[in-house]
Amino acid sequence: MKKIINAPGDVVLECAEGFVAAYGDQYEMVPETAGIKVKNMKDKPALVIGGGTGHEPMFEFFLGENLADASACGNIFASPDPGTIFRTAMSVDRGQGVLFVYGNYTGDNMNFDMAAEMLEEEGIPSRTVRVTDDIASAPKDRLYDRRGIAGDFFVIRIAGAATASGLSLDEAFRVTEKANQNTFTIGVGLSGATIPGEEKPIFTLPDGEIEFGLGIHGEPGVKRTKLLPADELVDNLYENLLADSGIQAGDCVCCYVNGLGSTTLMELCIMNRRLRQLLERDGIQIHDMEVNSLVTTQEMAGASITLMKVDDELKRYYDTPCTSPYYTRR
Numbered sequence: 453m454k455k456i457i458n459a460p461g462d463v464v465l466e467c468a469e470g471f472v473a474a475y476g477d478q479y480e481m482v483p484e485t486a487g488i489k490v491k492n493m494k495d496k497p498a499l500v501i502g503g504g505t506g507h508e509p510m511f512e513f514f515l516g517e518n519l520a521d522a523s524a525c526g527n528i529f530a531s532p533d534p535g536t537i538f539r540t541a542m543s544v545d546r547g548q549g550v551l552f553v554y555g556n557y558t559g560d561n562m563n564f565d566m567a568a569e570m571l572e573e574e575g576i577p578s579r580t581v582r583v584t585d586d587i588a589s590a591p592k593d594r595l596y597d598r599r600g601i602a603g604d605f606f607v608i609r610i611a612g613a614a615t616a617s618g619l620s621l622d623e624a625f626r627v628t629e630k631a632n633q634n635t636f637t638i639g640v641g642l643s644g645a646t647i648p649g650e651e652k653p654i655f656t657l658p659d660g661e662i663e664f665g666l667g668i669h670g671e672p673g674v675k676r677t678k679l680l681p682a683d684e685l686v687d688n689l690y691e692n693l694l695a696d697s698g699i700q701a702g703d704c705v706c707c708y709v710n711g712l713g714s715t716t717l718m719e720l721c722i723m724n725r726r727l728r729q730l731l732e733r734d735g736i737q738i739h740d741m742e743v744n745s746l747v748t749t750q751e752m753a754g755a756s757i758t759l760m761k762v763d764d765e766l767k768r769y770y771d772t773p774c775t776s777p778y779y780t781r782r
Contacts (some may be wrong), residue, residue: 460649464505464525471513475777479515482522487532487540489522490515497621498522498544499551499611501604502537503560504529506647507668509778510604510747511554516776519612520553524567528647529669529749531559537567541578549577549621553611553628555600556582579625583607585637585758587696588665588674601668602710602747603635606760606770613772631766636697638689639756641666641673645713645749654752664688668712668749682719686726689757694734699761701735706770708758711745715755720745723755739767746779 457463468486472479482489487502502524503511511523524540526532532540541550550571554560561582568578584595585603600607610631614624641663644653654670657663662680665673680688699705709724711717724743731738739762762770773782 455646455648457648463648464527467505467508468512468525482540482543485536485539486525487522487536487543488512488515488525489540489543493521493544493546494616495546495548497548497551497615497619497624498541498546499553499615500524500537500541500544501553501608502526502532502540502564503554503557504531504669506750507747509776513778514608514746514776516774518616518772518774519776519779520608531557531563534563534566534570537564538570541567541571541576542574545576549579551611551615551621551624551628552578552580553604553608554582555604556584556596556598557600577621579621581607581611581625581628581632583632583635585632585635586667587636587692588638589667589671592696599667599671601637601639602708602756602758603632603637603760605708605710605742605746606635606706606758607632609774610766610769612774613769617769617772627765627769631760634761634766635758636693636760637756637758638664638692639666639668639710639712640664640685640689640754641670641712642679642715642753644670645752647750666754668747670749670752682722683726686723686757687730690727690730693757693759697759697761699736699759702737704737704739704762704767705731706740706742706760706762707731707738708742708744710747710756710758712752712754712756713745713748714751714753715745717743720755723757727757740770744779
């Protein structure tokens with residue numbers, strides 16, 4: 453795949469520098485890293501997110517009012533190193549501790565845990581929520597083996613509102629973990645993406661085939677089938693979500709149809725049309741619906757559906773206005 457880059461090894465830093473070049477009135481680089489932070493950090497528990505570059509606007513750019521305060525950026529689809537995470541967290545600590553939120557992957561878990569230990573040595577408390585929304589990646593009895601995918605969007609949004617609301621670090625952690633435990637996602641892949649500098653896609657599919665349960669780094673899904681009409685595809689994803697989550701008539705949900713990079717808004721809206729029909733048919737209340745491409749995989753073709761079951765508490769934080777260059781809700 454052709455990409456507009458310089459040297460592949462410079463992609464992460466140059467991406468961050470380009471973001472700050474455009475929005476330097478609100479954001480700045482974390483010294484000696486590819487991390488990005490908000491300017492004029494408020495006196496509150498800090499929310500630090502992070503992960504591999506290549507999922508834009510998640511994670512680097514999901515910063516702003518009632519969203520994250522800083523992002524530690526790793527290489528393409530790779531965890532940031534512990535030093536980057538530590539320095540990024542230190543740059544936004546205001547004496548009330550740090551809440552880490554990131555997708556549940558081995559490298560991220562190890563490096564964020566090391567950074568948390570480094571913070572503790574400095575007398576800075578931290579708490580961690582690992583997003584585990586991908587129902588295809590592990591069965592329910594191994595919940596904490598599940599990957600974090602598009603559900604990062606909901607969990608980070610709740611975390612941003614919670615940390616900005618005056619809650620303590622422990623209370624913000626509780627609310628964020630509650631959001632995570634009520635968030636469920638499953639996706640489908642149509643074609644693979646290319647890592648900058650690589651000549652071949654990260655995976656390939658035969659013509660006319662799709663893969664259910666694909667991860668956002670190209671991890672294998674649970675089955676391959678022929679390409680289905682949009683309504684049949686959504687029906688299949690929806691049935692899996694309800695079976696796993698236990699969401700039923702009378703429950704209330706926030707919904708998100710996420711594109712993986714090259715899937716058009718037209719296709720995502722067609723999927724969302726069917727999703728609303730199914731929810732209304734089954735008596736499930738819709739608090740909000742979002743159609744966007746916020747957790748991408750370069751130019752991967754595919755999409756996912758996320759449902760977050762919400763009660764009055766989660767609704768309150770979800771409805772908090774938030775602002776960033778690539779995502780704003782008022």
